[in-house]
Amino acid sequence: MRQQTASYKQQSEKNDIIMKIPTAIEEGKDKGGKELIEIADKTGKLLMKNGVTVTQLRKIYNEVRNIDTCDDNCFFKTNMFKAKMAYAAGRFEGLRDFYDIVANFIDYINGDKERLNRFKQYFEAVVAYNRYYSRKE
Numbered sequence: 001m002r003q004q005t006a007s008y009k010q011q012s013e014k015n016d017i018i019m020k021i022p023t024a025i026e027e028g029k030d031k032g033g034k035e036l037i038e039i040a041d042k043t044g045k046l047l048m049k050n051g052v053t054v055t056q057l058r059k060i061y062n063e064v065r066n067i068d069t070c071d072d073n074c075f076f077k078t079n080m081f082k083a084k085m086a087y088a089a090g091r092f093e094g095l096r097d098f099y100d101i102v103a104n105f106i107d108y109i110n111g112d113k114e115r116l117n118r119f120k121q122y123f124e125a126v127v128a129y130n131r132y133y134s135r136k137e
Contacts, residue, residue: 010049014097017042018104024122025108025115033121040122043101044129050094054131060088064123069113078116082106 017039024035047057063084067077082103089099105122109115 010046010097013042013046014100017046017101021101021104021108025105025118027114027118036118036122037125040125041129043098043122043126044131045133047094047098047126047130048133050097052092052094052098052130054127054134056092056095057127057130060085061123061127064120067116067120069116069120074113074116075109075111078106078109078119 020035020039023029024039030036063081067074067081071077085095085099085102089095105119109119
């Protein structure tokens with residue numbers, strides 16, 4: 001029963017994050033980045049609860065850092081990253097919630113370079129918050 005309650009709470013946290021993506025990804029709707037940072041904080045905490053290590057997350061983050069918005073193929077690379085995240089989530093159960101969040105974020109990018117930049121900023125903040133909430137590895 002306890003595990004079901006924890007699972008339900010994590011599902012609720014994930015859904016709360018996903019619902020805030022449309023606002024967070026739009027710099028015009030979230031000028032100071034408050035919403036973006038709030039969901040990054042919640043995501044970092046959720047990843048820690050799911051047992052995702054800082055090392056695992058940094059490896060994934062390196063893929064995101066390599067997406068250059070000046071590159072003509074940046075949106076293709078973003079969609080390929082989504083596929084790679086699905087693979088990682090298939091291999092490690094702890095990444096499934098994160099995949100759902102990232103997939104939603106990527107779907108909202110929709111060919112907009114400013115939104116892609118916001119996604120990259122979100123990801124950077126997630127890594128920082130995950131590091132904060134995780135114990136030393």
